[in-house]
Amino acid sequence: MRTTHDVTRREFVTATAGALAGSALLPSTPAVARPTPPADGTVVLFQGDSITDAGRDRAVADPNAARALGSGYPLLAASAALAAHPDRGLRFYNRGISGNKVPDLAARWAADTVALAPDVLSILIGVNDFWHKLSGGYTGTVEDYEHQYVALLDETRRSLPHVRLIVLEPFVLRCGAVDNRWFPEFDQRRAAAERVAKHAAATFVPLQAAFDDLSHRRASEYWAVDGVHPTPAGHAVIAERWRRAAHL
Numbered sequence: 001m002r003t004t005h006d007v008t009r010r011e012f013v014t015a016t017a018g019a020l021a022g023s024a025l026l027p028s029t030p031a032v033a034r035p036t037p038p039a040d041g042t043v044v045l046f047q048g049d050s051i052t053d054a055g056r057d058r059a060v061a062d063p064n065a066a067r068a069l070g071s072g073y074p075l076l077a078a079s080a081a082l083a084a085h086p087d088r089g090l091r092f093y094n095r096g097i098s099g100n101k102v103p104d105l106a107a108r109w110a111a112d113t114v115a116l117a118p119d120v121l122s123i124l125i126g127v128n129d130f131w132h133k134l135s136g137g138y139t140g141t142v143e144d145y146e147h148q149y150v151a152l153l154d155e156t157r158r159s160l161p162h163v164r165l166i167v168l169e170p171f172v173l174r175c176g177a178v179d180n181r182w183f184p185e186f187d188q189r190r191a192a193a194e195r196v197a198k199h200a201a202a203t204f205v206p207l208q209a210a211f212d213d214l215s216h217r218r219a220s221e222y223w224a225v226d227g228v229h230p231t232p233a234g235h236a237v238i239a240e241r242w243r244r245a246a247h248l
Contacts, residue, residue: 041089045118046074047105048125051229052096063091070094076239081248101129102148114159120246121163126170126193127228130186142185146192153200165202166246169193171211173220178227205245210237
């Protein structure tokens, strides 16, 4: 004997199958394509010394190439921005060179910066401007550093009037090569870098206080094994703060 429940169930299955079969005969509604935002092609250039260089392959000039970006904060910052904004056509370059001081940047500025016409120019320079006084016979003063840096960014503003400038604060940690000989002059150079950024209407990214705070959580060597060159953890700290400042 068929129960009311059995009939109801059979009728439901039959009706549902018929509805599905009928719907298959109807033309499907095309999916509405989401508009793709136009790629802005923003060019971002990292400049500086060995901290920025980070072992990059100077024979590779292509934007966004891992070997060309090195193994430090430029690679980490670029990777995160490219993943977050795949449709923007961002192009990242690294032209940091180990051992550079501000005069070295100035000597190669036309070819390594102006010629690339960056929309965003990031600079981290200043450690060697002091360190080479201890080991390389360099005699540049704090005033030289500031005046040369100001002149470099003034030239940049003339050549690239619409560029967005980002000045990273030079920093060191008290370990390895960094001892009492570095102070107070290195702190004076940090202050000079901030004045340079203000003069150039650049975004200033403070780093020293961040690393000082972190060195209370883990030994300084964890962040910069020789007090100057960041470890992977140290590079990650710089990259994070860079991205916050650059909004990329």
